[in-house]
Amino acid sequence: MRLWSLHPSLLDRAALVAGWRETLLAQKVLAGGTRGYTHHPQLRRFRTQPAPLEAIGAYLGALQQEATVRGYRFDVTRILHPTTIGSIPSIPVTTGQLAYELEHLRRKVEGRAPEWLPRLPEEGVTPRAHPLLQVGPGDVEDWEVR
Template identity: 70%
Template sequence: MRLWSLHPSMLDRAALVACWREGLLAQKVLADETRGYRHHPQLRRFRAHAAPMDATGAYLGALRAEATERGYRFDPSRIRRPAAVSDVAPIPVTSGQLAHELEHLRAKVRARAPEHEPHLPPPGAAPAAHPLLRAVPGTVEPWEAA
């Protein structure tokens, strides 16, 4: 499961679609409707939120907005608790995590969609966070898989 911390505009088609599917799965896990992925480390930040389902809805809403802008059709009825990002408390994410994810995405893009690489910030630049997330100073998050 990869719930990207990066702004959805940076994701290539494959990453955006996969993140949508995995966000829907996260929503199901947080609603306690599946046994799989219950202990997935990336869900910690949503579980720690005061309103996990609202946070997940806002996260998915931002993904859907990016998909719509690109001409994709992500079904809004799949979002159980639609919420505007502005109505949900932000989730902190470290600058180190964002940098780590950007390089991870860059490697994936080079392999599967090199034409997308110019859409990524240059190496060393500070990447933008997903609209629900707020960048704070720090290293890679402890929940990140090595």
């Protein structure tokens, strides 16, 4: 499961589609709809929120908006608690986490969609974060599986 901290506009087609699918699974886990993945470390940042389902709903909403911009049709009715970003607290993310994820995405894109590489920020440039996230200084998050 990869719930990207990167802004959805940075994700290539495969990462955006997989991110949508995997976040829908995360939503199901948070809603108690499955016994699998209940201890997945990337869910920690949503579980610590005052309203986890609203937080994951806002996260999904941003993915759906990016998909719409690109002409894809992600079914917005699959979001259990549609929530607008700004109506709930931001989730913190570190610059180290964003840098780690950018390099992870870069390695994936090199193999499957090299034409997407020019859209990614250069090394050393802090990439934009998902709009639900608030960027602060720090190393790779402790929930990241390396």
